[in-house]
Amino acid sequence: MNAQSTIPQDNHSAIPNGSGAAAILSAGVGSFAVALFAIAADKSAFVKDLFVFYKPTGALSGETTVAILLWLAAWVILNWRWRKLNVSLPRVNLIALVLLGLSLLLTFPPVGDLF
């Protein structure tokens, strides 16, 4: 993705949109990670066992903890790279919202069970 180009669409702004774009894209990545780990744990007993960080809560504890760590790591890295740039926000928004939409869909059990 050519995200580092200067985009003139957000005119008259003092603050580059890179920090915001990093937050948006990483939120999409974090949500998608929750869905992906939920499916992985549902399909594989090995993965399910790996995700049991706190026994009373079961695999949900690991699925969400790892997804949250991934989200925060993606946020820190993207923010560090983009904070001084104006990036292509329509593309970032589209990717983030598609990831969020897919996450909603994939966590819905009748859809998640198709895999």
Next chain:
Amino acid sequence: MEITTRSLWTLVHGMGFGALYLLACSGAIVLLYLRTSTDGQTHALPGGDRFLGLYLTAMAALAWLTVLSGTYIIYPWYRAAAPAGATNLAPYPRALLLSHPATRQWHLIGMEWKEHVAWFVPIAITMAAFIAIRYARDLRNHPQLRNALYGFVITSLFAAGVAGFFGAMLNKNAPVDGGQTIQLVHGE
């Protein structure tokens, strides 16, 4: 009038943190519109940009409290395994739901969706709070950032709604109950 500790926690989780979050969502959408509208009339409100950031931060705190209390306090009580041969499944809500064909889907669809979809809410609203604080007044100059904020806040409303609806229905069909009894009002 009395309540058990597990019922009280369920109440705090659902009616306290969760319901308050749902109520706050409509306020967030209106605030976002008012603060980021290009209509000059709304710009004059003093401290409004700071208030939007504080409001979304409070919502993020509520969202985190909701998912953490749900995942680490209530869910273990819900999913506790019933001992072999147990005939009274009331203290084991998950087992109780799965024991009847009429209630199985409340767990298989309701809880399975709720336990994951709820985690999108704190992610989305934490991001929204960060952007509102980082950009404050300058958010008006970033229409694409505003669009993303609307998208994520509305999706968080939907996800919280799904979690809240299934939470209420699950608790109606198989209440999380037990623990110490707290006397709220003594009878005559």
